[in-house]
Amino acid sequence: MKEGWEVIIGMEIHAQLATETKIFCGCATSFGHDPNTNTCPVCLGLPGALPVLNEKVVELGAKAALALGLEVQETSIFSRKNYFYPDLPKGYQISQYDKPFSANGILTIMTAERDEHGRAKEFKPMQIRIERMHLEEDAGKNVHEGLPDVDKFSYIDLNRAGTPLGEIVTKADFRSSWQAYDYVNHVRRALQWVGASDADMEKGNLRCEANVSVRKIGETGFRNKVELKNLNSVRFMQKAIEYEIERQIEAHESGEGVNQETRLWDEKNNKTRVMRSKEDAHDYRYFPEPDLQPLVVSSEFIAKIKSEMPELPDAMRDRFMQEYGLSFADASQLVLEKDLAAFYETTAKASGNPRVSANFILSELIRELNNAGKTATESPLSAENLAELIKTLDAGKINNNQAKEVLVEMFNSGKTADAVIKEKGFEQISDTSAIEKIVDEIIANNENQVTAYRGGNEKLFGFFVGQVMKASQGKANPKVVNEILKSKL
Numbered sequence: 001m002k003e004g005w006e007v008i009i010g011m012e013i014h015a016q017l018a019t020e021t022k023i024f025c026g027c028a029t030s031f032g033h034d035p036n037t038n039t040c041p042v043c044l045g046l047p048g049a050l051p052v053l054n055e056k057v058v059e060l061g062a063k064a065a066l067a068l069g070l071e072v073q074e075t076s077i078f079s080r081k082n083y084f085y086p087d088l089p090k091g092y093q094i095s096q097y098d099k100p101f102s103a104n105g106i107l108t109i110m111t112a113e114r115d116e117h118g119r120a121k122e123f124k125p126m127q128i129r130i131e132r133m134h135l136e137e138d139a140g141k142n143v144h145e146g147l148p149d150v151d152k153f154s155y156i157d158l159n160r161a162g163t164p165l166g167e168i169v170t171k172a173d174f175r176s177s178w179q180a181y182d183y184v185n186h187v188r189r190a191l192q193w194v195g196a197s198d199a200d201m202e203k204g205n206l207r208c209e210a211n212v213s214v215r216k217i218g219e220t221g222f223r224n225k226v227e228l229k230n231l232n233s234v235r236f237m238q239k240a241i242e243y244e245i246e247r248q249i250e251a252h253e254s255g256e257g258v259n260q261e262t263r264l265w266d267e268k269n270n271k272t273r274v275m276r277s278k279e280d281a282h283d284y285r286y287f288p289e290p291d292l293q294p295l296v297v298s299s300e301f302i303a304k305i306k307s308e309m310p311e312l313p314d315a316m317r318d319r320f321m322q323e324y325g326l327s328f329a330d331a332s333q334l335v336l337e338k339d340l341a342a343f344y345e346t347t348a349k350a351s352g353n354p355r356v357s358a359n360f361i362l363s364e365l366i367r368e369l370n371n372a373g374k375t376a377t378e379s380p381l382s383a384e385n386l387a388e389l390i391k392t393l394d395a396g397k398i399n400n401n402q403a404k405e406v407l408v409e410m411f412n413s414g415k416t417a418d419a420v421i422k423e424k425g426f427e428q429i430s431d432t433s434a435i436e437k438i439v440d441e442i443i444a445n446n447e448n449q450v451t452a453y454r455g456g457n458e459k460l461f462g463f464f465v466g467q468v469m470k471a472s473q474g475k476a477n478p479k480v481v482n483e484i485l486k487s488k489l
Contacts, residue, residue: 007245008213008222009174013187015166015197016138016205017060023137023164024051024094031203035143035157043137043162045089050291057135057164058297061101062305064166064196065133067312068187070105072302076134078289087140087156095167096134097286101295105130108314110332111182118235123328128183129171135295138163160204166197172211172222177241184208184234193313193338201232208234210241213258214248223252224260229275231265240265244272316341324354333362339376340366343383350387353394360390364404368411381411389417396477402426427475432484435468435476439484442467453489461485 001007022029025042041049065072077099080092107128112120140161146152168187174180188206191197199206213225226244231237243265248258263272311319313335320331320341335341344361348354365386369379389410393403398421409420421427442464443450453460468481 001245002249004217005214005249006217007175007177007241008172008215008225009177009180009241010172010211010225011168011170011174011180011183012209012211013168013184014138014207014209015064015168015187015191015199017057017064017164017166018195018197019054019056019060019164021054021056022162023054023057023135025162027162029163031205033159035155036159038159039161043089044158045091045161051094051289053292053295054164058101058295059305060164060196061133061135061166062297062302063194063309064168064191065102065105066306066309067190067194067196068105068130068133068168069107070102070130070133072102072297072305073100074297074299074302075099076101076295078135078292078295079286080289081136082285083283085139087142087158087161089140089158089161093137093139094289094292095136095286099294100132100134101166102134103132105133107186109183109186110314111179113176114178123332126179126182128173131169131171133166133168136165136167137161138165163205177238177245180210180241181234181238184237188234189313189336194309201234204232207231208237210237212241212244212248214245214252223248224258226258226260226272227262228272229262229264236265236267239270240272243270247272310338313338313341320344324348324358326355326358330358330362334358337376343376343379346383347387347390350384351390351394353390356390356393357387360386360403360407364407365411368408372411379411380414381407385410385416392417392421396479397421398426399474399478402474425475432480435472435480435484436488438468438471438476439464439481439488442471443488450489461489464489 016029019029021027022043025040027038027040027043030038042051062072076096078094079097081095081097082092084091107130108125109128110123111126112123114120138160140156140158142154143157144152144154170183174183188199191199191206197205201207208231210228210231211225212228213223215221215223226248228237228240228244231240244263251258259277261277262275264275266273317328317331317335320326320334321328326334334344340361344357347357347361351357365379365381368381369376386407389403389406392398393400398406402424406417406420406424406426409415409424410417413420446464446467449460449463453464464485465478465481468476468485469478
């Protein structure tokens with residue numbers, strides 16, 4: 001960013017709540033069905049059709065709110081947000097305005113500045129003020145298919161119309177694109193963690209928008225903002241914000257100014273482009289939805305949802321550091337996914353060696369999972385079997401390199417550690433008399449090296465270890481080898 005300027009960013013995230021049916025009717029929310037097959041008079045907006053609130057939406061909305069540090073309001077009101085768009089059958093969207101479902105959140109995230117390659121430097125905590133998360137229905141989708149100038153055509157698919165959304169709106173607390181990047185990733189993980197949303201951006205069930213403006217450092221007011229919309233990946237969002245920062249600074253310095261508008265990210269040309277002028281809230285003519293009563297949730301309901309909440313990832317990360325002695329980086333990686341965190345904890349407890357468990361999972365197991373396109377829950381190598389492998393390593397029956405080779409075979413075959421070790425002939429020799437015999441032969445055959453070592457050349461100790469391991473075909477227990485060599489030399 002050019003010196004003397006700062007960026008002001010506020011974020012809006014639309015998360016589709018993970019219900020089987022829509023917010024005001026019984027149509028399925030499934031992804032990938034033929035166009036306009038998951039519809040009914042309610043989500044088509046036909047005259048006389050009345051909405052009925054889906055109770056599961058309230059439950060998942062409460063979990064999402066609590067996971068993000070928001071307060072669930074005991075009374076909230078649905079409103080009609082009026083605007084015309086081809087994929088909005090009723091001519092209005094049922095949403096919430098001045099009395100949202102949840103509000104007043106303080107969320108602490110870990111964020112870091114990045115280098116030009118996107119590599120994170122030191123992570124630091126940052127507090128984000130979340131203004132609200134309100135409940136609303138989604139619109140449909142305009143679809144454009146075919147080849148330009150040949151058989152291109154457009155149609156409206158209303159399968160998505162009426163799917164339940166939680167719209168999460170922050171204060172303008174972000175001062176870099178990477179802070180926004182870390183925030184969206186934090187929200188995605190939190191929603192997935194508590195089961196409130198699948199938060200899959202590729203399927204469109206999590207969409208983020210950034211409100212971006214710039215101002216001179218020292219200014220207290222806000223200049224015109226631009227809304228970046230339809231950002232379908234966190235990385236594209238970060239790139240779009242970076243481009244917009246430079247575009248706006250250049251516009252202000254040249255005297256052109258910045259229009260308040262909505263812009264899209266053009267991935268092909270790596271730039272933003274105008275979509276439409278930006279509306280203000282009063283342009284939507286909000287008024288209370290007459291066909292829905294106020295949504296009232298009891299304190300008992302909120303207490304029940306709180307009691308069902310799992311341990312959240314940041315709390316689990318801190319516990320892993322304290323309880324298992326892990327570094328911040330390792331603990332953070334292990335809690336990126338709920339299933340991976342559970343896999344690690346099972347392995348750590350069963351093996352009795354939490355640090356080695358973390359090392360094997362973060363290096364060896366994750367590599368195999370990524371290569372196979374699997375998650376931790378789909379791993380052919382169970383946490384219990386990995387723990388047995390680690391206990392075998394700790395007992396000195398195999399060395400570290402052998403353990404890594406055994407893990408790969410266990411993953412590919414589903415066999416136990418003992419079975420793979422026997423097949424590969426990896427059983428280590430721990431019999432001191434057998435190892436002493438090998439050591440005596442090595443010392444007798446290398447008199448010059450022995451003299452040099454005893455004369456002060458301690459670097460030769462590695463040479464003797466290597467010769468013993470070679471003579472034993474890698475089967476000698478390294479710990480026993482070191483002890484006997486030290487004694488003999």
